Each structure stands twice: as C-alpha cells, then as structure tokens.
Amino acid sequence: MLWTEKYRPKKIEDVIGNEEAKQEVVKWLIGWFTGNKEYPGVLLAGPPGIGKTSFVYALANQFNLHVVELNASDVRTAQHIYAKVGSIGGASTLDAFTGSGPRRNILLFFDEVDGIDPKADTGGLSAILDIANKKEVPIIAAANFPDPVKHKDLLNTFKYITFRPLTPRQIIILLKRIAANEGIAVSDELLNNIATKVNGDARLAVNLLQEASHGLDIDITLTPMENLPFEELIRRLTNSYNINEIRNLLNSNSNQIEDVFYTYYDLITRSNNTSFEDKVRLLDYCIKLNEMFGRMNKKRSFYLFRYILTLMPWFIYSANRAGIVYDGRIPAYRFKLFIQNRKYRDHLNEVYTDRLKMILHESYRKFVTETLPTIKFIDIKDEILEDLLTKVI
Amino acid sequence: MQYMNIKYGTPFRIPRRLGDRFKDIVSIRGVKYIKGTGFIIENKEALDSINKILVKMGLILKPLINCYICGGNVDCDECTFNKSCHKAVTHCICKTCFQQRDLVNIYISKQTQMIRRLIGE
Numbered sequence: 007m008l009w010t011e012k013y014r015p016k017k018i019e020d021v022i023g024n025e026e027a028k029q030e031v032v033k034w035l036i037g038w039f040t041g042n043k044e045y046p047g048v049l050l051a052g053p054p055g056i057g058k059t060s061f062v063y064a065l066a067n068q069f070n071l072h073v074v075e076l077n078a079s080d081v082r083t084a085q086h087i088y089a090k091v092g093s094i095g096g097a098s099t100l101d102a103f104t105g106s107g108p109r110r111n112i113l114l115f116f117d118e119v120d121g122i123d124p125k126a127d128t129g130g131l132s133a134i135l136d137i138a139n140k141k142e143v144p145i146i147a148a149a150n151f152p153d154p155v156k157h158k159d160l161l162n163t164f165k166y167i168t169f170r171p172l173t174p175r176q177i178i179i180l181l182k183r184i185a186a187n188e189g190i191a192v193s194d195e196l197l198n199n200i201a202t203k204v205n206g207d208a209r210l211a212v213n214l215l216q217e218a219s220h221g222l223d224i225d226i227t228l229t230p231m232e233n234l235p236f237e238e239l240i241r242r243l244t245n246s247y248n249i250n251e252i253r254n255l256l257n258s259n260s261n262q263i264e265d266v267f268y269t270y271y272d273l274i275t276r277s278n279n280t281s282f283e284d285k286v287r288l289l290d291y292c293i294k295l296n297e298m299f300g301r302m303n304k305k306r307s308f309y310l311f312r313y314i315l316t317l318m319p320w321f322i323y324s325a326n327r328a329g330i331v332y333d334g335r336i337p338a339y340r341f342k343l344f345i346q347n348r349k350y351r352d353h354l355n356e357v358y359t360d361r362l363k364m365i366l367h368e369s370y371r372k373f374v375t376e377t378l379p380t381i382k383f384i385d386i387k388d389e390i391l392e393d394l395l396t397k398v399i
Numbered sequence: 400m401q402y403m404n405i406k407y408g409t410p411f412r413i414p415r416r417l418g419d420r421f422k423d424i425v426s427i428r429g430v431k432y433i434k435g436t437g438f439i440i441e442n443k444e445a446l447d448s449i450n451k452i453l454v455k456m457g458l459i460l461k462p463l464i465n466c467y468i469c470g471g472n473v474d475c476d477e478c479t480f481n482k483s484c485h486k487a488v489t490h491c492i493c494k495t496c497f498q499q500r501d502l503v504n505i506y507i508s509k510q511t512q513m514i515r516r517l518i519g520e
Binding site: 017018019020021022023025026029032033036068168170171173174175176179182183186198201202203205206 | 407408441467478479480483484485486487488489490491492497502503506507510511513514517518
C-alpha cells in the first residue's frame with residue numbers, strides 16, 4: 007500500500023504545514039455553522055502535493071461531515087453537477103434515516119476546479135457558483151493555479167486561501183513521523199536529501215521515502231520531476247538517453263505533453279546534427295502522433311492518451327539518439343503561446359504571418375501549418391528572411 | 400537604510416511616497432495591491448524584485464517568519480536549507496526547536512492546542 011494513502015491525515019493536527027491557512031478554513035467553517043455565511047465557500051489554491059485534499063478530508067473527519075466530492079475524473083458539466091449535488095438541500099446524509107449511522111452534515115468538495123474545461127464541461131463553473139450562492143451547504147473548492155480571468159467569478163465569490171509548499175524542515179517532521187510509525191531507521195542524510203530536492207511537495211517526499219525504504223535506488227527520482235517549468239522539462243528530456251527517465255518525466259508532466267511534442271517537431275525540423283534519413287523517419291513518427299493528438303482533441307477521445315503516453319517516450323528517445331539538441335529557442339510558430347514580450351511577438355507576427363502570407367497569397371491556417379514549417383525546415387535565418395521581405399515589399 | 404518586516408500573503412503599507420514607482424511595483428508578478436488595505440507579496444521572487452525598487456528609496460523589506468513551536472523569529476540565514484527553501488511561509492521551525500528530540504510530538508500537540516482553541520473546547 008502506498009504510504010501517501012496509508013498515512014493520509016485523519017485529523018487536522020496530522021496535516022503538517024500551512025498553519026495560518028488551516029486556521030482560516032477552520033474559522034470559516036465554524037462561522038458557517040454558527041450562521042455567518044458571508045462567504046458561501048472557500049477556494050484553496052496551491053501547487054499539487056502540499057495537502058489541500060488531505061486537509062479537506064481531515065477537516066470533514068474532525069467536524070463529522072460527509073464529503074461529497076467531484077474531482078477532475080468526473081464529468082463536470084452543469085447537468086452532471088446538478089444531478090449529483092444540486093439536490094443536497096437537506097444538508098445531511100441518509101445514514102440517520104436508514105439507521106446505519108448518525109445524522110451527518112454534508113461538505114461539498116470540488117477538487118481541481120481549474121481543470122474544468124470551458125468546452126467539455128459546459129456550464130460547470132456557473133453551476134458551482136449557483137449552488138454556492140444558495141448557501142445551503144458549505145463548499146470547498148481546490149485549484150492548483152486559478153486563472154484571474156477564467157475564474158474571476160469564483161475568486162470573487164469564494165474566500166481565497168493560499169496553500170504554500172512545505173519548508174524542508176516541515177518535510178522532515180512529516181518524514182520522521184512516518185519513519186517512526188513504520189519502525190524504520192532513516193539517516194539524517196537521506197532525510198535532508200529528500201527535503202532539499204522535493205521543492206516542498208509532501209506527496210513526492212513520502213513516495214521517495216517509501217522507495218528508499220524498499221532499498222530502491224532513488225538517485226534518478228531524487229531530482230524533482232513533477233510540474234517542471236516547460237523549458238526545464240524540455241532541457242531534461244533532450245539531455246536524457248534513458249528511456250525510463252524519459253517515461254517518468256513525461257508521466258509526471260503529462261499536462262505539457264502536447265507542447266513537448268510540438269517543440270520536438272520544431273527541434274527536428276531545425277536540427278543541423280541530424281541526417282536527412284533520420285529527419286524523414288522522425289517526421290513520419292510526428293505525423294502519426296499528430297494524427298493521434300488531433301483525433302483525441304477533436305472527439306475528446308481521451309482513451310487515446312494512454313497510447314500517446316506509450317509512444318511519446320520512444321519518439322523522444324529516438325529523436326535524442328538522432329542528435330536532437332535543445333538550443334533554448336522557443337518554437338517560432340507557437341510564439342503566441344510562449345512569448346510574453348508583446349512588442350517582439352507583434353514584430354514576429356508581422357514578419358512571419360502578415361507579410362509573407364500576403365506575398366504567397368495563402369490563408370493564415372495554410373501558412374502556419376504548412377508553409378512556415380517548410381521555411382523553417384530549409385532553415386532560412388530570421389534576418390535573411392526579413393531582409394528578403396523588405397526588398398520584395 | 401530602513402528595514403521593514405513583512406509577512407508573505409499578509410497586507411502591509413509602504414511608509415514612503417511611491418509616485419511613479421507604484422506602477423512598477425504593482426506590475427511585478429506575485430505582488431497584489433488592494434485599495435485601502437495595502438500590498439500583498441506572494442513569493443520570494445516578488446520580494447526580491449520589489450526590494451530592487453525600494454532600495455533606491457532607502458527601504459528594504461524583510462520577510463518575517465515565526466517559529467510555530469516557540470513563537471520566536473526564524474533566521475533563514477542560519478538554516479542549512481537556506482538555498483533550497485522557497486521561504487514563502489509565515490511559520491517554520493527555529494533552529495533550537497528543530498533540534499529537540501521529541502520534535503514531531505511537540506509539533507502535533509501544538510496543532511492540537513490550536514484546533515482546540517479555535518473550536519473552543
């Protein structure tokens with residue numbers, strides 16, 4: 007059994023760290039049950055693995071509440087949300103009615119609300135707000151990175167409480183406690199090593215301790231792999247020649263996998279170290295993966311994702327073997343997503359898309375998807391291209 | 400040079416006329432300004448950026464972290480994890496308390512006291 011499950015906190019005092027945030031939530035909940043319903047709910051925000059979900063369950067346990075949870079694995083359209091929780095007006099369970107237990111109040115918990123998809127989960131956020139505004143049951147929502155624009159209403163309605171990553175000293179307390187319960191002797195060196203490397207991620211720390219206790223070599227996993235910044239992820243992937251490491255990196259950062267794919271496509275087309283045959287072989291691989299991504303996104307057939315997760319490590323592995331190197335340049339045709347500097351972005355936009363597509367008499371779509379990658383494939387330097395354009399115009 | 404203690408995530412006011420620098424400070428990622436309440440700093444990077452502006456005005460903001468066990472100040476410069484820690488917390492554990500043998504139980508009992516005080520038992 008995973009220690010993260012075995013030692014999931016049962017009471018609030020078992021949750022290590024975020025003392026002020028915990029106090030605020032407890033105060034809010036006590037206030038709710040004593041009639042102060044200024045805020046219909048709280049929104050816990052913070053990176054994964056720092057105890058948001060665990061705290062909610064520990065809180066419910068302490069206050070004898072029954073948690074009704076909707077998380078990212080559920081369908082969260084307005085219809086589904088109303089069907090599941092819309093009728094919980096009575097605010098208590100049927101345990102008392104059926105005689106199977108005492109009457110318990112209900113706590114609604116919406117985990118990972120920032121993952122509610124505006125297209126697929128139509129009306130999901132509005133439904134949550136609608137239920138919250140009725141103020142019949144206390145609601146806790148959790149999010150990793152709430153968007154100030156997309157989640158504006160949620161942020162305005164709910165009490166916003168930030169959960170922060172744990173400090174290394176707090177991580178050590180957590181690990182010492184687990185080690186004592188398991189009856190294992192752990193060296194201070196290992197504890198310090200784990201605490202230093204996990205970036206405040208308690209879940210990762212516990213997993214590493216469990217791996218170490220089984221005698222597994224945790225050298226590879228000792229570097230944090232989850233939620234890496236995009237550039238760091240690409241840098242590590244391109245430097246790796248170990249298929250297991252690549253697989254672990256992709257699994258831990260699966261939310262960025264499509265961007266990784268496009269970046270690799272870009273690196274392949276620009277690479278000078280790769281032979282023509284290798285490029286053709288890798289681009290052929292790209293076509294298949296691209297088709298899969300397209301099918302998955304268009305029809306929202308997420309079962310295809312497991313095939314992508316199986317194929318991607320091999321694609322990256324063979325690309326690395328063929329001499330693909332990351333030169334620190336962000337894929338130019340995806341610059342809109344990455345480049346924050348608006349002036350530079352507008353300049354690139356003008357040079358690449360507006361002027362060139364006008365000369366070639368092509369639609370934007372055709373230009374971006376077909377012509378631009380070809381231009382990059384034959385590797386015309388930006389300055390030469392710009393010079394050429396200026397002359398032509 | 401004047402030093403001012405602040406807590407991450409807690410509003411504070413800057414005792415200087417900011418003028419044009421106000422815009423620069425508010426545009427830093429991780430800094431919020433709530434009218435009538437003050438500035439809120441979310442993380443260490445934001446604090447470093449804000450200090451680069453304020454140092455020219457003779458002011459440096461220092462994060463105040465309290466020990467959760469004894470309530471004293473935690474000196475991050477003394478900590479062995481100084482480089483690897485994000486420091487964006489209001490509570491940690493000071494060096495003296497961290498060296499206590501029964502640290503885990505003391506920490507848990509502190510939490511229990513806090514919960515009991517809140518619930519009013």
